[in-house]
Amino acid sequence: MPREPIAPTEIFKALADPIRWSIIQQVAQEEEFPCSVLEDTLPVSKPTISYHTKILTQAGLIEVHKRGRNYFYSLRRDILRQVIEQLWPLAPGSPPAAGTAGDPVRRAAADREEPAAAAEADSGAPLITW
Incomplete structure (x- = not known):
C-alpha cells in the first residue's frame, strides 16, 4: 500500500529537533x-529515543526493520530528495544533474563552470552562493 505524500513542513518539523537531527546524521x-x-x-533515555524515532518514522524519513531481537533504522533518501526538489526552485541557480555526487550547492556551482567555485567544489571547502 503506497504511502500518502508527506508535506515538507512536516519533514522540517521532524528535522528541527537537535536529537532527531543527530539521529538522521547517524x-x-x-x-x-x-x-x-x-x-x-x-x-537521552531509551524511551526518549523511541519517541524521536517514531516522529522521524511518521515523517517518512526513516524506516524501522526488525531482525531477530534487534531493530535497525534506514534513511529514506528518496524522501529527502523529494524535499530538495521542492526547495530547489526557491534557490538561485540551476539544479544539479540527477545522480550528481557530492553537495548539490557546490556541484551546481561547478556545473555552471565558475572557475573559483569549481575549484572550491573540488577542494571540499564550503561554498555559499546566496
Whole structure:
C-alpha cells in the first residue's frame, strides 16, 4: 500500500529537533543502523529515543526493520530528495544533474563552470552562493 505524500513542513518539523537531527546524521552513515548504537551515542533515555524515532518514522524519513531481537533504522533518501526538489526552485541557480555526487550547492556551482567555485567544489571547502 503506497504511502500518502508527506508535506515538507512536516519533514522540517521532524528535522528541527537537535536529537532527531543527530539521529538522521547517524543513520545516514550506514545502510542499516542498529538502534543499540543510538543508545550509546545520544544523551537521552531509551524511551526518549523511541519517541524521536517514531516522529522521524511518521515523517517518512526513516524506516524501522526488525531482525531477530534487534531493530535497525534506514534513511529514506528518496524522501529527502523529494524535499530538495521542492526547495530547489526557491534557490538561485540551476539544479544539479540527477545522480550528481557530492553537495548539490557546490556541484551546481561547478556545473555552471565558475572557475573559483569549481575549484572550491573540488577542494571540499564550503561554498555559499546566496
